[in-house]
Amino acid sequence: MEKRRIPESELIINGDGSIYHLHLKPEHLASTVFTVGDPDRVALVSQYFDQIDFKIQKREFITHTGWKNGKRITVLSTGMGTDNIEILMTELDALVNVDLETRQIKSSKTSLDIIRIGTSGSMQTDIPVGSLLASELGIGMDTLMAYYPELSGDQGLALAIQKELGLSFLPYQASASSQLLAKLDQEILTGVTLTCPGFYAPQGREVRLKPKFDNMIERLSSIQIGGKRVTNFEMETAGYYALGELLGHRMLSLNAIVANRPLKKFDTEAEKTVDKLIRKALDLFTA
Numbered sequence: 001m002e003k004r005r006i007p008e009s010e011l012i013i014n015g016d017g018s019i020y021h022l023h024l025k026p027e028h029l030a031s032t033v034f035t036v037g038d039p040d041r042v043a044l045v046s047q048y049f050d051q052i053d054f055k056i057q058k059r060e061f062i063t064h065t066g067w068k069n070g071k072r073i074t075v076l077s078t079g080m081g082t083d084n085i086e087i088l089m090t091e092l093d094a095l096v097n098v099d100l101e102t103r104q105i106k107s108s109k110t111s112l113d114i115i116r117i118g119t120s121g122s123m124q125t126d127i128p129v130g131s132l133l134a135s136e137l138g139i140g141m142d143t144l145m146a147y148y149p150e151l152s153g154d155q156g157l158a159l160a161i162q163k164e165l166g167l168s169f170l171p172y173q174a175s176a177s178s179q180l181l182a183k184l185d186q187e188i189l190t191g192v193t194l195t196c197p198g199f200y201a202p203q204g205r206e207v208r209l210k211p212k213f214d215n216m217i218e219r220l221s222s223i224q225i226g227g228k229r230v231t232n233f234e235m236e237t238a239g240y241y242a243l244g245e246l247l248g249h250r251m252l253s254l255n256a257i258v259a260n261r262p263l264k265k266f267d268t269e270a271e272k273t274v275d276k277l278i279r280k281a282l283d284l285f286t287a
Ligand SMILES: O=P(O)(O)O[C@H]1O[C@H](CO)[C@@H](O)[C@H]1O
Pocket: 036, 037, 038, 079, 080, 081, 117, 118, 119, 120, 199, 234, 235, 236
């Protein structure tokens, strides 16, 4: 059977042969990719590389590729939100699994290791600011996955959250890679991360507008299923995990806890906490 050719309008390749938004060619990407939300954080990660071979910036997507401990690695910024993660994951996957010349999907697939180094707010009093937390599960409070094939894993926590808040849509739930989770050490807590389509009302914050849901943090933090509770808020993890599951990449989201919401505290040393997470992630995943 003739293989499907992906049209020029669907997968856009720039004049120089790079992929549309990321502006990367396949040879610019390592198979271990660290991702950060903040473009300024890319240099904070690559300062610890032994050597940097390649740098490029397009919009909020800044990429540095180089070497650490004899391993080739990439660090790449994504900006905020799962809409950016959809672009990132599709284009990273295309760089390794689509032949950009023939525009056909390769018959032999490559799995990337994609590790998020991000910030996050704790919703549990016993997870203080300054903690490092790996997301075992991500629950998506956005509607991204309504546009993609159904996820195969357990959706129990997502259903419990839908019921508790009376949401008109079903959040989605997906898991970290068990292989990447197995590389963590005791300094890193594990938890269940709620990925929200915003920083303020979607995470229960009130500035001038009142969030629709009263006592969101108390209500979400007290849900327990099979010994698992929701631990922290951020804005990308579930999108990574869901698309990673569908595309066949190994995913892990690491969080520097910079806010404790029930205690109403923000980390006065947030930059140090992020630096601690960067060094830990590089140590664990380039060893
Ligand atoms: O620090 P980053 O990686 O951007 O992650 C978190 O911080 C941003 C909000 O301040 C959101 O992107 C959230 O997920």
